[in-house]
Amino acid sequence: MGITRQTKSVKTLLAALDQHQKAIAVTDLVKFLEKEMNKSTVYRLLNKLMDDGVVHSFIGNRGLRWYAKCQNCSDDHHNDIHPHFQCKKCGDVKCLPISFTIPGVTGYNVDSASLLMVGVCSNCS
Amino acid sequence: MGITRQTKSVKTLLAALDQHQKAIAVTDLVKFLEKEMNKSTVYRLLNKLMDDGVVHSFIGNRGLRWYAKCQNCSDDHHNDIHPHFQCKKCGDVKCLPISFTIPGVTGYNVDSASLLMVGVCSNCS
């Protein structure tokens, strides 16, 4: 768990992420946890847990940051692409279990990449 | 040009986008144009020009929206992926002339997709 202490807030936040199979927007996480911890704590903890490699994040359709617990990603997999599908109606984000490489990206020192696909999910269509 | 009127602001904004070969963050555009038009006008115009298919946008590394004039994209190319490279030091964004498809994305109704790669550009390394 790196340098992050095992506080009550950490456990609560990680449990909340576990409850959501899908990724969750930071603002929804703040609302979901508003009776358990301050929003500053949510923002600060998420940054720490990112540094620790426990959660990963990406920027969604509307500029909000979405979070999920790391599953297939680790510190030495920073070049992987994590594809996400976001429904433009209900806003839900799903991590897709697809791995691929981008042909023709030479001369660039790519640390990380994110692929966001936007459309209408099966529930909304 | 669709339903957007050919006002002085429209011409000024499109000229500003032409001056920047690269994509530009909306906040930088607001600063760049602050003596020529109000920030509300910038935000409102960009949305209209998006609807008209004149500019395209994507979300950058830090959640800010970046804009550029459409070049290879059009209304009937919504499924194309527009890859962008953003330098994490200087923040510059470059559109990469690479076209590719994602294998294995079936069962999803994908309207648009954006691929953002983050790293250090040649100027900063």
Next chain:
DNA sequence: GTTTATGCAAATTCTTTGCAATACT
């Protein structure tokens, strides 16, 4: 003349920060 666009100021939303009090190891 009618409709759309603009400026302005204020409101909203999202995120960060300083600091004193508290919890963890």
Next chain:
DNA sequence: AGTATTGCAAAGAATTTGCATAAAC
């Protein structure tokens, strides 16, 4: 005991909105 974490309130940054005025068609 010593250090990291938290809550709170306030500040900051980005974006939207209402409305009166001005410009485009």
